Amino acid sequence: MMRGEAGLLADLGVLAIPFAAHEHEAVFTVAESDAVHAAMPGAHTKNLFLKDKGGAFWLVTVPSEARVDLKALPAAIGSKRVSFGKAEDMERLLGIAPGSVTPLAAINAAPGSIAVVLDAGLAAAETVNVHPLRNTGTLGLAGATILDLLRHWGHRPLVAAIPVQEPA
Secondary structure (H helix, E strand, C coil), X not given: CCCHHHHHHHHHHHCCCCCEEEECCCXXXXXXXXXXXXXXXXXXXXXXXXXXXXXXXXXXXXXXXXXXXXXXXXXXXXXXXXXXXXXXXXXXXXCCCCCCCCHHHHHHCCCCCCEEEEEHHHHCCCCEEECCCCCCEEEEECHHHHHXXXXXXXXXCEEECCCECCCC
């Protein structure tokens, strides 16, 4: 059942989780996000919706500036070779469209239907900025809190050191 943003906000209330909410114009690219995010304290994120060779789906959240090494990633997270997932799979599993990807979309995902991975640096961060299931808003939450929410929804999030490509 898709609980969406209303369910997310309800859970934040029930669990008494502090967060900062920001409303802004729609952002689709990291460059657009950077302009909006300049005014927001904390770590900014990007999310990779992936499918591995075994057919498993993965949602990997990393710092917005990270250039993830997709060849080295499977070994770091315990998956098979990965490629980007399709928009229709994202819609079916997470109830969201590309551009609004967020680890918080796991509220809509059946436990076990997708593996959610948070970069170790973000997991330890005091404030991590993520979309509330739409790209016209941002929520600032502690990294540890994102993990708590994922567990609350029945997921077993993985915290991993995500391999990045060295700048060219």
